[in-house]
Amino acid sequence: MGDPRGFLKVRTRRELAERPVEERIKDWFDVHAESGLQPWTTEQAARCMDCGTPFCMNGCPLGNIIPEFNDLVRQEKWEDAYNRLSETNNFPEVTGRICPALCEAACVLGIHQPPTMIKNDECTIIDQAWNLDYVKPLPPQRLTDQTVAVVGSGPSGLACAQQLTRAGHTVVVYERDDAIGGLMRYGIPNFKLDKRLLDRRVEQMEAEGTVFRTGVEIGKDISWDDLRSRYDAVVVAIGSTVPRDMKLPGRELEGIHFAMEFLPDATRRVYGVKPVHDITAKDKHVVIIGGGDTGSDCLGTSIRQGAKDVTVLQIMPQEPNERPDNQPWPTFARLYQKTSSMEEGFETGRAEYVYNTDSVNFVGSEEDQAKVTIENSTATEGFVADENGHVTGLKVVNVAPGENGPFTRRPGTERVIPADLVLISVGFLHPDTTTLVDQLPVELDGRGNVARNDAFATSQDGVFACGDAGRGQSLVVWAIAEGRSCAAAVDEYLTGATELQAPIVASKRPMMLPR
Numbered sequence: 001m002g003d004p005r006g007f008l009k010v011r012t013r014r015e016l017a018e019r020p021v022e023e024r025i026k027d028w029f030d031v032h033a034e035s036g037l038q039p040w041t042t043e044q045a046a047r048c049m050d051c052g053t054p055f056c057m058n059g060c061p062l063g064n065i066i067p068e069f070n071d072l073v074r075q076e077k078w079e080d081a082y083n084r085l086s087e088t089n090n091f092p093e094v095t096g097r098i099c100p101a102l103c104e105a106a107c108v109l110g111i112h113q114p115p116t117m118i119k120n121d122e123c124t125i126i127d128q129a130w131n132l133d134y135v136k137p138l139p140p141q142r143l144t145d146q147t148v149a150v151v152g153s154g155p156s157g158l159a160c161a162q163q164l165t166r167a168g169h170t171v172v173v174y175e176r177d178d179a180i181g182g183l184m185r186y187g188i189p190n191f192k193l194d195k196r197l198l199d200r201r202v203e204q205m206e207a208e209g210t211v212f213r214t215g216v217e218i219g220k221d222i223s224w225d226d227l228r229s230r231y232d233a234v235v236v237a238i239g240s241t242v243p244r245d246m247k248l249p250g251r252e253l254e255g256i257h258f259a260m261e262f263l264p265d266a267t268r269r270v271y272g273v274k275p276v277h278d279i280t281a282k283d284k285h286v287v288i289i290g291g292g293d294t295g296s297d298c299l300g301t302s303i304r305q306g307a308k309d310v311t312v313l314q315i316m317p318q319e320p321n322e323r324p325d326n327q328p329w330p331t332f333a334r335l336y337q338k339t340s341s342m343e344e345g346f347e348t349g350r351a352e353y354v355y356n357t358d359s360v361n362f363v364g365s366e367e368d369q370a371k372v373t374i375e376n377s378t379a380t381e382g383f384v385a386d387e388n389g390h391v392t393g394l395k396v397v398n399v400a401p402g403e404n405g406p407f408t409r410r411p412g413t414e415r416v417i418p419a420d421l422v423l424i425s426v427g428f429l430h431p432d433t434t435t436l437v438d439q440l441p442v443e444l445d446g447r448g449n450v451a452r453n454d455a456f457a458t459s460q461d462g463v464f465a466c467g468d469a470g471r472g473q474s475l476v477v478w479a480i481a482e483g484r485s486c487a488a489a490v491d492e493y494l495t496g497a498t499e500l501q502a503p504i505v506a507s508k509r510p511m512m513l514p515r
Contacts (some may be wrong), residue, residue: 003074014040018340021347025303025345028190030269031340036127048116051108053420055162055330056118059106060483062095063503064088066103068119073121082129085122090480093130093197095470096123099189101147102393106330110150130200137207139170146494149174149231151218156467157237159483160203160490163500165210166489170319172231173210176217178273182239184476186264189297191304195271219435230438233462233490236436236450240428240468246289250383255391259294259425266301281307281374285418287394288312289380290425291353293339298423299351300341311417313380315397315426318355354378354396379409380481384416394419412431431469437500447472454505456486457493461479464490470506482506 003009017033019023024031048070056066057192072081072299073076085092096119124287129135146169150161153175179185181198202212218227228234243258245251257279265275281302283317288298291314302310319336327333338346345351355378377399384393398413437444441458449467449472452458458465466486469481481503488502 003046006074007049007109007113007116010047011113013117014038014044015118020341021344024079024191024340025344028304029166030194031191036131037124041124042074044078044117045070047109047113048074049109053469054110055106055459056103056116059330059332061478061504062088062484062509063104064122065483069125070116070121071117073391074250076129078132079083081125082134084168085125085232087123088130088503090162091201092122092126093201093435094144094184094193095119095374095477095480096126097193097197098457099475100332101216102332102475102477105332109502111329111379113163121363122387122507134297135204137204139165140166142168142171144168144495145173146232146233148233148234148235148490148494149227149322150237151227152182152237152239152467152469153180153185154237154239155184155214156479156483156486157182157235157478159211160237160466161483162205162208163484163487164490165205165208167253167487167498167500169491169494171210173212174213174218174222174227175212178214179215180212187260188262188267189301190267190299212455219439223299224436225439226267228460229302231496233464235486236442236458236463236465236469237467237492238431238432238433238469238485240449240473241432242429242448243424244427246380246424246426248382250378250385250391253383253385253391254377254389255420256383256422256424257378259288259290259298259423262423263294263297263301266305276300279421281305281421282311284420286310286421286423287417287419288313290422290424290427292356292425292427295423295425296339298425299345300339302421302423303341303344303348303350307421308420310345311419312345312351312353313378313394314353314355329426354496362425381414383419383422389418393417394422399459428468428473430472452506454507455489455492455505456482462493464493466506478504487489496514 018031019033048067050067054067057063069081069084101119103113103118109115109174111232148164148169150157153173161171161173180202184198215427217343218224261277262279265277265279268275282305286302286307288295289314295312299310319334321336323333348384378396379399380396381395383391385391393416395416398409398410440460446452448456452465452468456464456466464486466482468474485502485504488498488500491498
């Protein structure tokens, strides 16, 4: 720690400036007006207290050595900072942009001040490293005679593949889509994660020796058992892709889709790729059921596509502005945060949030409060259709707790929310294991995920599982940690020993998982 009084001299936290709403909703570029090194970057990094017990490192599943790279940012030692960061994180340009920053929630300074800007420091380090040409391919010094197939190219699959390639194994990554990246490629809007960031990582991995096969669906184009016979080990990194549905009258109507049918199409159009479902929000009344990160992405996408208006039905209560008693420091607390998409919706007057809550601790400006509907609780009763079987609205009613417990309808509160397009964004159940279980029977856990032991090994010899396929729906930072740890387990299985880092075991769970 270069300045032991840094956190006392600089008490304010400086966030990256965002582009004006009216400008950014007309394109698909990053919402931020600033990126990379800023005049205030080193000053903010100096706020790090270099704690004797750095809880930030415990909060991060990757175990990033945060106090050290914060101080290297303060000194503008970019090559050293990059080397320190890349020891534990394969893709900091991704986590630095879309991770909810579990590390900052555990920052000791955050107990009484805004926490250190760990996430922004991480992003600045990797941006500087690319700009200064520090990021180089790291091919292995020698090759083993072992081969590994990684099925799925999301963050866990890519992290696992890169680690195993660098260990000297011959690794082939199979992806059923037309481009590498999994959910990062088409599931996350371009205004949050520019896909060029993925492209240059893929180029680096190819230069290191990783082989990519796109447009290949394992279980259909190649059977799972055939794949296992071809390789010394197989890693299942297929994500959690079976969406949670809603059983409501009229669910079968036209115009009702899952969020992950809608969002990928939008990104495909940005890059000139033919849409799969051909869904658009242009000139439509949009209703989004579910107000988490994915629901917010649907909101920002709908606004950019030219939706008339968007109503977001948040199935959870309004988040508080201060830590609840059951979410103490250093756990991740679910607090109200206005996303860039929410800001776009509120400022343009095209978005309304309806929260399902019976007690309100609203956070935000008076202007925001006026644009959020707070009711005791809103129950969805079903969909309304036109004569052609296309959705035209969503029937809702206010309910309140009854004297004996069950919720009762509040007379006179029935209404129909106009909806030409309904997007269901209430999470995922488990991976799609239909062909896997049929062709290479692996045991599943009680939630339908691929069962594995703490070494990521499944019930089939030589078959491993990592990321959402085994953990269930989670965060990109947990996926990378799982991929790295799974790579260490596979390396040990193939060679009898490993020098690869394993930041977690398969049974480890976060102290608090953000939605």
